[in-house]
Amino acid sequence: MIRDALSLPRTIWLLGLVSLVNDSASDMIYPLVPLYLASVLMAGPKALGLIEGLAEALGSVLKLFAGVLADRLRRMRGWVIAGYALSGLVRPLIALSTSWLGVLACRFGDRVGKGLRAAPRDALLTLSVAPNQRGLAFGLHRAMDNLGAVIGPLIAAGLLGLGFSLREVFFWAIVPALLVVVLTLFIHEPERATLKAKPFRWDLSDQPRALRRYLLVLALFTLGNSSNMFLLLRARELGLGEAQVPLIWALVCGVAALAGPPLSALSDRIDRRRLIIVGWAVYAVFYLAFGLLPAQPWLLWPMFAGYGLFLAATEGAEKALVADLVPGDQAGTAFGWYNLVTGVLLLPASLLFGWLWSDVTPLAAFAFGSACALCAALLLAFWVGAQRGAFVEGAAET
Template sequence: MYLSLRDRPGAGPAADPSTDPSTETDAPTGTSAPGADGSATSGRPVGRTVLVLGFVSLLTDISSESVSAILPLYLAVVVGLSPAAYGVVEGLYQGVSALVRIGAGWVSDRTGRPKWVALSGYAASAVSRVLLPLVSGLGAISAVITADRVGKGIRTAPRDAMIAADAEPEHLGRAFGLHRSLDAVGAFLGPVLAFVVLWLIPGGYRSVMVLSLAFAVLGVALLALFVPANAGAVARPAPEPAPRADRVRWREVPTPELLRVTAVAGVLGLLTVGDGFVYLVLLDSGGFAAHWFPVLYVATSASYLLLALPLGRLADRFGRARVLVLGHLALAAAYVCATLLADRSVVAGTLATVLLLGLFYAATDGVLSAVAGQAVSERVRASGIALAQTAVALARLVAAVGFGVLWLVVGPTAALLGVAAALVVVVPPALRVLRPGRAG
């Protein structure tokens, strides 16, 4: 893939002085100078802001994933939580960000400054890293995790809106794929960091947490210093004659296309079991020692890293909605491998599981934002993305709590196989709802 900095509007000998990059302008980052017919022109599918935001996510994911890689093991083995209690914590981790996603997206659209909304979210997560090594007990840990996830909820939609604004419409899947690839590098390195620390310092969970703080601070600094202040801002026409005529209104957000995407994503989210549960099932098979637990996150992130960009490009060609829905078949296959195949061969079952989990995330994570972002106008893009992501986050919160209870009632194998079967049943009608011409 050819990557370079976006052509600067107005560059060239015949450039209009009003578009000269040396002068101040309210035009959003990634927009292009209009051609003779008034249409936008650009030769760059991915702009600089996408790259910078990718590295911000890389550093932030090193921070967050190093902690999340030890959290299931720490809570289940060290703290001694039951599967149902761990399901509550996993639910908070997956879904509490839904409390602020829509509000953050709305504020981003209303103010026209998504960078600053996203920055506040990254900063909130960094502050939670300061507190995490200092607290003990389930209640205090849950409160800190909640703060971290609230920060994630604040930053996600404005960040994705900046990515969508910095990419050409026909290359949205590629732009999100590139960002998610860099994000996956961080998700790969974070568990590696946790594994190395636990290898060198048995029981060194707080050491992992301290190191995660350093990477969180670096991510905040990179966003603050290198992403333009007007990144993702939508240029609005001059207020004539009514100065308030261009105000963003909520009723612009829930378009029929977006509601279909949100409904399908929410239903599929109810059948998405957190990775921590899947890895605990693999650990329960007895095929590896506990200190290897973070390596499962490493392997999943490596699979995601390899597949995110190709799946983004496939989504652009094959259909983003199709890829989004069909990616859940990979998730169902991962659940089968974690149970049936792992019982026969731990190595084969584990490798197949992490590969399929990476395929699932590559097919759905960035693609959901691309589909939702194209289902609304650019004026309310962040709010539209936030609405879809909120539905998924809330659904996964319910799924985590429900699966923890299901584990206690029927056991992990039957629980995972039941969810896999439900996914297979739901995918065909989901494809019909998001058929070409209706979404994506």
């Protein structure tokens, strides 16, 4: 597997390095936002659900927009540079927020940047590697992304341990963000066949049937997959110390980084659905158990490690499956739809989760997420397709 990873093109490794440094900046801030809202701005789960859901949903519209235009213009590099630059410059401004509305504005700006870069970047990855290495390429990219998500919380924990305030930690995130902008300038545009672009259709009738079904199943899963910030808020509620919150998130990302490449590479050799189904089943068990968990902080560490395995099994495989279902000249649009579906559904998912948590019980919120994941796994197994080969063949259907 190491030899195969080293044989991947330079673009894959460069995009992975960009994601590593970017997530170091992002995750210096991300796990601390629930603490900042609760302890500094005095906002609760409902505000957190609104912030995360609205920011992700509105930013996700741009993911489709950028993906479609990247296919039409045959240019992806500019979208990637602009997206990373905007996110990196906006994130530290959370430190200046005096209400949850300020945090919403900053998170929205961050997600707009992600919206501009996500689909074009995934199309870059798709076009830079052979089809039989897609799982490994996306897995390596996600592993480096998750490695950055380990480094960021560790830096944040270190700064907090040295006596820095939450606001000061947010300001320091500008340093890796500037390095990201420099690195993106070295990305090269891949060669693409000059084909006549298909008319864009909002009803997805221009997309393969297998992809349409897959997106519907992803929508159901995402409805129960609210912001990860709720997991951190729950961990804090169950007795985890403030300085330990970024450390436990680092554990999640560390497990995902280590297990991601081999599990994603496995999806190149088997039906990718099997790996995703197992991952979603693990998620269903994890969420139900998390809602039932007693106030024993030591139990949180193996629980969050298990969550990292879920991420490792699904993050690369889910995207590689999207790439399998469309021809290369439609990759930007396909990933735009993928990101739109998984982003827009975070708004009702996070709002519903926050409402169930506040007005019913945390267990009700986590049980709902578990049920959605289980139903999505069953649909992926019996409705989207029966064999891996059927997917590839289905990509030609309209």
